[in-house]
Amino acid sequence: MTDQSKRAVFIPFLAALVFFLSHEAGCYEIPVGEDWLYFSGSESLSFRNAQMKRKELGGDEFIKYKYREIKNVLDLNFSYSFLTAGLTFQTNWYVPRMNEVWEKGLIADEQMMKGERRFSLEKKYVRASFDDGDLLAGDFYANFGRGIILNVVKDEAIDRDDTIEGVRFDIRTDRFNAVVLGGRIELPVSRDLLYYGLRSFERKDVVGCMADCTLFDGFVVGSGFLHYDRENARRSSAFTAEWTGIFDLIDLYGEVGHLRYGGEDGQAIYASMNLFLEDWDFLAEFIKYQDVEEFPLNNPPTADREDEFLSDEEKRDICGGRFKANYAVPGQGTILYVDSGYFKTPYIEEFYSQVYKDTPKALYHIYGGVEQHGLFDRIDATAWAGFRDGFERKFRTESEISWRFTGEQSVSAGYKREEREKTPDPEIHEDRENDYSVGYAYSPWFSGTLTWQRQNPTERDRANGDRDNLYSVDLLFTPMSDFDFSIMFGGLRGGRVCSNGICAVRPAFRGIEIKANYRF
């Protein structure tokens, strides 16, 4: 394909952007027959010129490479009578070719390896809605209960956006909900997507059904069944019970799951209790998982504040719980909280014996903090600190304050510190990091943040180009309510991002990223 035709890929997007920018923001309404067709969407165009550093697959060396990427995402939504439809087009243009990096031993995105450019219809669906339910064909997210057997979701923090491609039929009434679904899902072979760049998929069949019923006001019971991956005969089932508003004080929830893969069985129990008093509220959660396989089809509750320790094993084998207490100071906009957890798992000993001198018998965390909203009608502030003895022993603290000095203008400052215990392997842990940030915002037009990250790289990391200080600037302009434009440049530390029970290691970034988003 010639350079000219490659550039042509973006012409429709640019034309759409220019066209919609020239119009006042809003959704479109078109008469079709006796009804109206509603048309809306969003257009996002970004450019990234960056130096990345990733670990070589199967080795200890880091590979540094520069790349430029233009990415375009166009979402279109249509609604007509009882029908709604959505399309998401995505185009990536990589310069230079990512397979140059591949030749050096890095497994990159499969599509990147094949060429410079990728154009795909990432998501599409059509939904027919009725009074008490709907029928959908295309890509959809799905979950049952708290996610022990099914939780297919979008999570940008860890670059995860799984959907099932197929058909689902939902019934929703005041007392009865049910869904029957069937389709295919792509299962990532590796979960270290960002660290290694590995992204190879297998497509597996999924069929399932779930239903819940309100037996009396506040009391709901449900059950679900899922069959996927025919080759390995994976089946799972779960039962749920929820009782809310007991004496207007207590909410209870329980879920039991059974998962079978091949000849193996996994069991899962999750239970939670909320207790609400005048200005106090308490949350207690309990988990007991035995050989529970997770990701990507399910995503069981972790009961952990940071969700960091459950993702490194193929099977979860853990028992423990969490207790959280909040106190809202009456009439002050102040919230005080404490969050603690304690878990036992067999593989923690195996892991710790390799990296620490003294092997802990359990994992625990304890955090405490305060949030202050609307002090003197101008100040918002948060501060918390905590310690955790998990896969990394660490102390963390974070604070942020913002002061609105006029009706529209505000300044903010933030500080984060993390201290980790040094381990014998210098490549696994650094020992401390400090982040400082200052920001200015002028509502609704502009906001900007300057970030300074101080770190303490090992000699080996220094030799690999890591710096003690990293600086970045992030600017966001909003000239119209439905249009924003952002520029981020400088350096950002790579590191572990944990979200919703799944962690990924983001590569360090040095370069510039420009984004334009428009909703119409």
Add this chain to the structure above:
Amino acid sequence: MKCNTLKRRRACIAILALVLIVAAGVCFAAKKDGGFVDFKLRDLKGKTFHLSEHASEKVIFINFFATYCKPCKKEIPRLVELDREFRDKGLMIIGISVDPAKDLSLLKSFTRSHKITYKTLADTNSRVIRKYNPRCDLPYSILLGKNGKIIARFSGYRPGDEKKYRRKIMDALK
């Protein structure tokens, strides 16, 4: 569908271009207005909320948020103030959490400690946010007029944005 071959890529590009051209054409002829998209969701007590049962009576402000979203935490106390100020004047504020299902117990604790006075619904599989905001930015709010149609959309939150909300709400209530 992934377009792997050259022909399929060209076909995809041609289809996309056609879609955009047709869309652009009809947009010139179209009346610009907000679409009404109905939904049913359960609140945190398990009761079903049906938007269309309220859309014709009140001006509705829908706020998509999550417990892990820092700007959302700053915005919520401002929305509570707006709820207090305009509730009796015909405004209904609805918070829709897009927290994952596993965090629903945490969400209940969050709504209580942040003294959220308006109705909170759970959109655990992103069914509703996808209709209004396919990119799922947070926080994200929409204002529906008394005819149930979208009259304003707000993405993100900066201190002071509540002035803009107040202005639009007052216009809608007139």
